[in-house]
Amino acid sequence: DEIKIGVLLGYTGPIESLTPGMADSAELAMSEVNAAGGVLGGATLTGVRADSTCVDAAAATAAAERLVTSEGVAAIMGADCSGVTIATLNNVAVPNGLVMISPSATSPALTDIEDQGLFFRTAPSDARQGEVLASILADRGVTEIAVTYTNNDYGKGLSDSFQAAFEAKGGAVLISAAHEDGKADYSAEVAALSASGAEWLAVLGYADQGGVGVIRAAVDTGGFEKFALGDGMFAESLIDAIGSDLNGTVGSVPWSEGEGADAFVKLAEDSGVDPDGSFRRESYDAAALIALAIQAAGSADPAEFKAKVLDVANAPGEKILPGELGKALKILADGGDVDYVGATNVELIGPGEAAGTYREYEVKDGAYETVTFR
Amino acid sequence: MIRVEHLTKTFGGVTAVDDVSLHLREGAITGLIGPNGAGKTTLFNTIAGAFAPDAGRVTLAGEDITGLPPHVLFSRGVLRTFQIAHEFSSLTVRENLMAVPPDQSGERIWNAWIRPARIREEEAANRARAEEVIDFLQIGHVADELAGNLSGGQKKLLELGRTMMTEARMVFLDEVGAGVNRTLLNTIGDAILRLNRERGYTFCMIEHDMDFIGRLCDPVIVMAEGRVLVEGSAETVKNDERVIEAYLGRGLKSRPGRERRA
Amino acid sequence: MSGQDTGGPLLSGRGMIGGYGGADILHGVNIEAHAGEIVVIVGPNGAGKSTAMKALFGMMPLREGRVTLRGADITALSPQDRVKAGMGFVPQTGNVFASMSVEENLEMGGFLREDDVSETMEMVFSLFPILKEKRRQPAGELSGGQRQQVAVGRALMTRPEALMLDEPTAGVSPIVMDELFDKILDIAATGPAILMVEQNARQALNIADRGYVLAQGENRYEGTGADLMADPEVRRSFLGG
Amino acid sequence: MTDILNALVLFMNFVGVPALAYGSQLALGALGVTLIFGVLRFAFFAHGDLMAFGTMVTILATWGLQAMGVSLGVLPTALLALPFGAAAAVLAALSADKAVFAFYRKQRAKPVVFFIASVGVMFVLNGLVRIIIGPDDQRFADGGRFLFKVGEFRDWSGLSEGLAIRTTQALTVVAALIVMVALFRFLERTKMGKAMRAYSDNEDLALLSGVDPARVVRWTWVIAAVLATLAGVLYGLDKSFKPFTYFQLLLPIFAAAILGGIGSPKGAVVGAYIVAFSEVMVTYAYRKFAMYLGPQDWAPEGLLQLLSTEYKFSVSFLILVAVLVTRPTGLFKGKVF
Amino acid sequence: MSAGTRIAAAPASLWRGPLLYAGMAALLIGVGVLQGWNVALSILCFGLISAIMALGVNIAWGYAGIFNVGVMGFAALGGLAAVLVAQPPVAEAWAAGGAGLGLSLLAVAVTVAIIVLVRARMARGAARGWVTAALIGAGYAAARAAFDPAVDAIEAVNPASQGYLGGLAAPIVLAWPAGGLLAALAAWGIGKTALGLRSDYLAIATLGISEIVIAVLKNEDWLSRGVKNVTGLPRPVPYEIDLQASADFVARAAALGLDPGEASGIAVKGLYALMFAVVLGVLIWLAERALNSPWGRMMRAIRDNETAAAAMGKNITRRHLETFVLGSALVGIAGAMMVTFDGQFTPASYNPLRFTFLIWVMVIVGGSGSNWGSVLGGFLIWFAWVEAEPLGLWLAGGVVALLPEGSAAADHVQAGAPHMRMIFMGVILLTAMRFAPRGLIPERTGR
Numbered sequence A: 001d002e003i004k005i006g007v008l009l010g011y012t013g014p015i016e017s018l019t020p021g022m023a024d025s026a027e028l029a030m031s032e033v034n035a036a037g038g039v040l041g042g043a044t045l046t047g048v049r050a051d052s053t054c055v056d057a058a059a060a061t062a063a064a065e066r067l068v069t070s071e072g073v074a075a076i077m078g079a080d081c082s083g084v085t086i087a088t089l090n091n092v093a094v095p096n097g098l099v100m101i102s103p104s105a106t107s108p109a110l111t112d113i114e115d116q117g118l119f120f121r122t123a124p125s126d127a128r129q130g131e132v133l134a135s136i137l138a139d140r141g142v143t144e145i146a147v148t149y150t151n152n153d154y155g156k157g158l159s160d161s162f163q164a165a166f167e168a169k170g171g172a173v174l175i176s177a178a179h180e181d182g183k184a185d186y187s188a189e190v191a192a193l194s195a196s197g198a199e200w201l202a203v204l205g206y207a208d209q210g211g212v213g214v215i216r217a218a219v220d221t222g223g224f225e226k227f228a229l230g231d232g233m234f235a236e237s238l239i240d241a242i243g244s245d246l247n248g249t250v251g252s253v254p255w256s257e258g259e260g261a262d263a264f265v266k267l268a269e270d271s272g273v274d275p276d277g278s279f280r281r282e283s284y285d286a287a288a289l290i291a292l293a294i295q296a297a298g299s300a301d302p303a304e305f306k307a308k309v310l311d312v313a314n315a316p317g318e319k320i321l322p323g324e325l326g327k328a329l330k331i332l333a334d335g336g337d338v339d340y341v342g343a344t345n346v347e348l349i350g351p352g353e354a355a356g357t358y359r360e361y362e363v364k365d366g367a368y369e370t371v372t373f374r
Numbered sequence B: 001m002i003r004v005e006h007l008t009k010t011f012g013g014v015t016a017v018d019d020v021s022l023h024l025r026e027g028a029i030t031g032l033i034g035p036n037g038a039g040k041t042t043l044f045n046t047i048a049g050a051f052a053p054d055a056g057r058v059t060l061a062g063e064d065i066t067g068l069p070p071h072v073l074f075s076r077g078v079l080r081t082f083q084i085a086h087e088f089s090s091l092t093v094r095e096n097l098m099a100v101p102p103d104q105s106g107e108r109i110w111n112a113w114i115r116p117a118r119i120r121e122e123e124a125a126n127r128a129r130a131e132e133v134i135d136f137l138q139i140g141h142v143a144d145e146l147a148g149n150l151s152g153g154q155k156k157l158l159e160l161g162r163t164m165m166t167e168a169r170m171v172f173l174d175e176v177g178a179g180v181n182r183t184l185l186n187t188i189g190d191a192i193l194r195l196n197r198e199r200g201y202t203f204c205m206i207e208h209d210m211d212f213i214g215r216l217c218d219p220v221i222v223m224a225e226g227r228v229l230v231e232g233s234a235e236t237v238k239n240d241e242r243v244i245e246a247y248l249g250r251g252l253k254s255r256p257g258r259e260r261r262a
Numbered sequence C: 001m002s003g004q005d006t007g008g009p010l011l012s013g014r015g016m017i018g019g020y021g022g023a024d025i026l027h028g029v030n031i032e033a034h035a036g037e038i039v040v041i042v043g044p045n046g047a048g049k050s051t052a053m054k055a056l057f058g059m060m061p062l063r064e065g066r067v068t069l070r071g072a073d074i075t076a077l078s079p080q081d082r083v084k085a086g087m088g089f090v091p092q093t094g095n096v097f098a099s100m101s102v103e104e105n106l107e108m109g110g111f112l113r114e115d116d117v118s119e120t121m122e123m124v125f126s127l128f129p130i131l132k133e134k135r136r137q138p139a140g141e142l143s144g145g146q147r148q149q150v151a152v153g154r155a156l157m158t159r160p161e162a163l164m165l166d167e168p169t170a171g172v173s174p175i176v177m178d179e180l181f182d183k184i185l186d187i188a189a190t191g192p193a194i195l196m197v198e199q200n201a202r203q204a205l206n207i208a209d210r211g212y213v214l215a216q217g218e219n220r221y222e223g224t225g226a227d228l229m230a231d232p233e234v235r236r237s238f239l240g241g
Numbered sequence D: 001m002t003d004i005l006n007a008l009v010l011f012m013n014f015v016g017v018p019a020l021a022y023g024s025q026l027a028l029g030a031l032g033v034t035l036i037f038g039v040l041r042f043a044f045f046a047h048g049d050l051m052a053f054g055t056m057v058t059i060l061a062t063w064g065l066q067a068m069g070v071s072l073g074v075l076p077t078a079l080l081a082l083p084f085g086a087a088a089a090v091l092a093a094l095s096a097d098k099a100v101f102a103f104y105r106k107q108r109a110k111p112v113v114f115f116i117a118s119v120g121v122m123f124v125l126n127g128l129v130r131i132i133i134g135p136d137d138q139r140f141a142d143g144g145r146f147l148f149k150v151g152e153f154r155d156w157s158g159l160s161e162g163l164a165i166r167t168t169q170a171l172t173v174v175a176a177l178i179v180m181v182a183l184f185r186f187l188e189r190t191k192m193g194k195a196m197r198a199y200s201d202n203e204d205l206a207l208l209s210g211v212d213p214a215r216v217v218r219w220t221w222v223i224a225a226v227l228a229t230l231a232g233v234l235y236g237l238d239k240s241f242k243p244f245t246y247f248q249l250l251l252p253i254f255a256a257a258i259l260g261g262i263g264s265p266k267g268a269v270v271g272a273y274i275v276a277f278s279e280v281m282v283t284y285a286y287r288k289f290a291m292y293l294g295p296q297d298w299a300p301e302g303l304l305q306l307l308s309t310e311y312k313f314s315v316s317f318l319i320l321v322a323v324l325v326t327r328p329t330g331l332f333k334g335k336v337f
Numbered sequence E: 001m002s003a004g005t006r007i008a009a010a011p012a013s014l015w016r017g018p019l020l021y022a023g024m025a026a027l028l029i030g031v032g033v034l035q036g037w038n039v040a041l042s043i044l045c046f047g048l049i050s051a052i053m054a055l056g057v058n059i060a061w062g063y064a065g066i067f068n069v070g071v072m073g074f075a076a077l078g079g080l081a082a083v084l085v086a087q088p089p090v091a092e093a094w095a096a097g098g099a100g101l102g103l104s105l106l107a108v109a110v111t112v113a114i115i116v117l118v119r120a121r122m123a124r125g126a127a128r129g130w131v132t133a134a135l136i137g138a139g140y141a142a143a144r145a146a147f148d149p150a151v152d153a154i155e156a157v158n159p160a161s162q163g164y165l166g167g168l169a170a171p172i173v174l175a176w177p178a179g180g181l182l183a184a185l186a187a188w189g190i191g192k193t194a195l196g197l198r199s200d201y202l203a204i205a206t207l208g209i210s211e212i213v214i215a216v217l218k219n220e221d222w223l224s225r226g227v228k229n230v231t232g233l234p235r236p237v238p239y240e241i242d243l244q245a246s247a248d249f250v251a252r253a254a255a256l257g258l259d260p261g262e263a264s265g266i267a268v269k270g271l272y273a274l275m276f277a278v279v280l281g282v283l284i285w286l287a288e289r290a291l292n293s294p295w296g297r298m299m300r301a302i303r304d305n306e307t308a309a310a311a312m313g314k315n316i317t318r319r320h321l322e323t324f325v326l327g328s329a330l331v332g333i334a335g336a337m338m339v340t341f342d343g344q345f346t347p348a349s350y351n352p353l354r355f356t357f358l359i360w361v362m363v364i365v366g367g368s369g370s371n372w373g374s375v376l377g378g379f380l381i382w383f384a385w386v387e388a389e390p391l392g393l394w395l396a397g398g399v400v401a402l403l404p405e406g407s408a409a410a411d412h413v414q415a416g417a418p419h420m421r422m423i424f425m426g427v428i429l430l431t432a433m434r435f436a437p438r439g440l441i442p443e444r445t446g447r
């Protein structure tokens, strides 16, 4: 018996370098489930990848449509970028009554979209993170900062909430400049940012997109020495790329206190999957949630298990970390209750969004070191 | 008809037309000759609106037409042909001709949608006219050929043919004869004379074939180095020493009739 | 000029049949030229004169017929190989490199020559003095007649053994035409065969050793220049009386 | 006096040097584009992906060399590997020509057909590169990254502003200028160069002059592919290698080539600098700069930024449109050689 | 000698067009059978939209030789029209910033008026230039002074879901002509400045302008929410879930042996397809009529040789502008239709590859200068664009099956599988062009 789950991500297009890792992580959760004997007493989960292209709503819709009709998927892990996510949700998932859990669509518009209870996301809303990052900086006595964000709904939303929170704490954002991902050169951005006279630069982008380009240009020109990073920037590859100049950087990233994240790292490394990179943990969690909800509902029919997603994600119940999916499946099969913590400390609030705790980190000697959790 | 006053046109360092003043009398066929590079074509181009002059003025029947764009001049009855043929290469010969008549209502896009009947009528008339021109130029066998596929001489004929598709007042012919078979050229000469006499077209033509010039043109203007050298009847011009020196030459140095035979 | 067989024509096209992909344009045209000979082709517009020239030069595939140079079959040779074999051609249209200077145009004429071309260039300049004056100017900015001079000059630079000219005098002034014909006589005297299409037919036949009249893709008349000039039918139908 | 020096160094560090380097990177790409445009007469849209392809092979070779323990000291090892990449790119370009473009040349197709065909080639190369090396960022720079750093400059000069110059920046600028001059000379002076120009001007007549079109085409691809690889590798060394970015480079490269005048090597370089400098200068916040130059203790109200960086791409295009409207064939009168 | 008709002049086989269209239909039916009718209909809908865009490009390029590489910009403007027409107005935002915006608009108008007046009074020369420049500067400053606070106020209104002015709350179908109009207006402005440029230069200019349009749409949040996107646009057709909730519909679906979910999707997309087809039908009729009239002949003449056309009395500039505007309007209409079908406006999704070059591919593969060809190209290339993905995956799967299981090579190919899509797309494109270098349904020359 086989249950198919669509893995709808932009394998080609602007974030093509992020998506393979995300898909791998999602499929890691599925194989973990399968190794534990599958769901519903022996049904295996199979991930079916489809290309959302990240930007082309039409192509994404067509791909999702194909997942539904010719693959017969029970749920979709995805999509990635908010635009295509909304398009596939409205045009495919809702009409066909399909559950979608996105690991990375952070647009506030998704919060009050009419989703018939079918849409969830493991990426926390931008609004909360802005506050977290602002207080990290305020606590360090930073009063002036320059901000650069990736020019999409994620970056824009995060920078808006960060700016509001930072100013509410008495800080001043001296300049806020967007950067486009995938461009050839970021000297213009860095020039403008550094001319503001701020000592700190908040980079709210992606670690392997424009964000790293901005930081590299800033370091090379000596424009900034201190960086504050949003969650999209958290990746080992960033340290590899920038090196010792990154020391002293602070940032926030959704993280469960200790165990969850560490468990994920271990699990991933054991299975030969690189655990570092944007949205990989969220992807794992998204796939895991689908599996657990199916098990809890005792049915792979989305109409039945959609109601169970919130149940398995939130308390009460036994806490479940990455690598413990087998245990969770067993508990659920026995009629018990679980509280899935996962790699990102999943806590779905409101209409199915991650509340998440955040890890405040600082880069010391070329490594991320936890300062505290918020 | 056309009066040119102190016209000057320079290209970078080269003064192609240098302070030229002349008068093309209404109803006359004026010949324009001169050595290669004398500025004849440039003079045409400047009058016909292809270039803006650096100085000077052109009037048409007293009206200032200096620097008017070509399509406006066309609507005032000033036509020209090109020394290097400018056919519409992906249109057939017939279409090339039918594209010429001005004020076709079918050339306004909405008429194509709302007035098909009127367009059909006009097209029929234009087609008939094109047919006449085709017969006249003896290019019937290539009437449905793409103009781009014509032979060099046929293209020249088409150039001339286009001027016959509309009522013109003033026609500038830039070497229509070059590359045209001499027998046909004679017929063309007759046609030019007829258009001139019967329809009152005024012509100004550049040509290097002195026989042809002599047969058609009076007066003849000789240009050299951007200026007007002489003006007069074909006979006078032919015998003018300066013209012989600069333009006509004195015939072949070596004479034919050599012994060696293949 | 090694390997030249003395008896036959230097360049010959026999039974040439072919066209541009549609109906045939040439219906069995024969043309030949001997070393040192000036051959002129005349005929009405669209007769296939230029097509015949292109066929001789391999710019157009022949359906039937063969082309020989010095007796050797060159029907299958590419144009640039014919240049190497000693042929030169001035086409009727598109015969200058418009964006290159006059001097570069001439240099392109000597593209395949390994020896010093400056002497030949001086020769061309003395033939067409205006070109020397304009030698740095792009050929595209020249007057029609000046371009024609560049075109002929370019072909002369190759110093070909068989020189083919498609209406070299179209648009050039009488004085230049005379000089050009003089030069052609000079060149022919040094050995090469010269094949020329002309609409200034009487002047051309005047200097020609032989002439062909082509009409509708077929040979119509053939004879010495003087014979053709003397034939009243030819005069009336093809030479303008 | 020191204030003026400080202002100057500040400007150089944030505007002058980066824009010069970025401009040179664009210039190397634009030179290749302009060459193909000039000789073969079409916009080769796969140039970005050809750059990526050549760079990819260079990277693989670099890794190989590094594994063998070969290094160039302060210079990046990739320079040693470059010939491999260039050879591969040449091979790719020539096969694309044989498989695709030769056919349309024989057909005498219109330039736009070539252009669309090159989009097809772009798709294929695009896929190949990603399948072979993946869509990720690859860093392959080694050796000394900086000629001198901001801090070093500050200590040396005693100014409060610093200046940094990277090895790759210097390499790129030098390479761009050398290539420009060499290409110009090649086209103007050598027989092959002239044959190329003649071929581009009038193919039939070039044939009649004895030019072998096959050779011209081959040479064009060889040079363009080598240039593409050089451009790609230098860019990758300076920033990083990522296939998608290389595709994105295409637009500014074309903008530069056309702004300068299609077919003109000089134009390509100047066009590239204009694109690069306009991006940086129009969006630069001149506040600090003005503070150095203005009276003591004076600070302007705002940031003195003409336009926000969101519009940097737009600005360079706006300048481009403005230049074209006043000079319709580009700065150097794109005469297609 | 026989009448010299050559291949170029001979029309391609009469059957070619209908056969190709039949083949296209067969492809779609094949998808319907193999992958489901929802997929087939969604490809059909986008095919129809693409066809209209291709038709627009063909009008400018195929008729007049205008190398417009700014398709993306016009499509986006069409999309903007959908927002401005169909979204409800945000009263609060109007209250907060409407006056300010009006004021800045007024400032612009006044500045223009003053400049026109002053320029009329002053003599040509440097002084006039400087005064004009100064006036422009002053006008810009004044407009910005009113504009900036207004924008800030608007964007502060409930930024998560609004923060913009909204639209007219009119039926979204009206956005289609409105999109055409908006695109036409923009095209008129662009054409006035840039149409004098020669082909390749015009191309880069239009490309640049389209990038500018997108930059504005991405960053002017008050207009269209910028990168925050406008989602949930109203629909001209019922919602699937409403159909699924209707007992009547479910019954009818059951009668046809369909499950209600699938049936509702088919019904909705079928309705869309019908509407799009009507629009395309009307447009293609208009376009064919125009092409086959003296107007079309004149346009081809202009395309062939502008100098000669001008000498034959054709006003090149006007005609170029006319076709450019018409073609762009079509793209605008299609852009609005597409946003309607997507149900959302996402400025960041406009990228030149998808919205400009892909459309060009459609036109060239279909046959430039040929309306039916471009439309076919629209369907075919869209089909390829969508189906290249599963085909690529399938191909990669085949390769992997050949390699030893779990080997590094197999893993590598598996990882690269999504990129097969690009290779496939390229191969399809190159193959189509190889077999029909002048397009699948070439332009008919020589009527």
Ligand SMILES: Nc1ncnc2c1ncn2[C@@H]1O[C@H](COP(=O)(O)OP(=O)(O)OP(=O)(O)O)[C@@H](O)[C@H]1O
Binding pocket: B011, B012, B014, B015, B016, B034, B035, B036, B037, B038, B039, B040, B041, B042, B043, B083, C140, C141, C142, C143, C144, C145, C146, C171
């Ligand atoms: N676009 C141009 N740029 C620069 N110089 C030019 C241009 N057009 C013409 N000239 C120069 O102007 C002069 C006059 O040229 P024009 O074409 O008027 O001569 P013409 O009298 O018509 O000669 P022909 O009898 O050979 O046609 C020539 O010396 C030519 O080189």
Ligand SMILES: Nc1ncnc2c1ncn2[C@@H]1O[C@H](COP(=O)(O)OP(=O)(O)OP(=O)(O)O)[C@@H](O)[C@H]1O
Binding pocket: B142, B145, B148, B149, B150, B151, B152, B153, B154, B179, B181, C020, C025, C043, C044, C045, C046, C047, C048, C049, C050, C051, C052, C092, E004, E006
């Ligand atoms: N490229 C071409 N494609 C198709 N047909 C052509 C092409 N070139 C010429 N023709 C046709 O071939 C016939 C002969 O043309 P050709 O150029 O050989 O004539 P010609 O004798 O040189 O005439 P002219 O004296 O006018 O130059 C003409 O009817 C012409 O329409």
Ligand SMILES: [Mg+2]
Binding pocket: B040, B041, B042, B083, C143, C144, C145
């Ligand atoms: Mg002339």
Ligand SMILES: [Mg+2]
Binding pocket: B151, B152, B153, C049, C050, C051, C092, C166
């Ligand atoms: Mg001829």
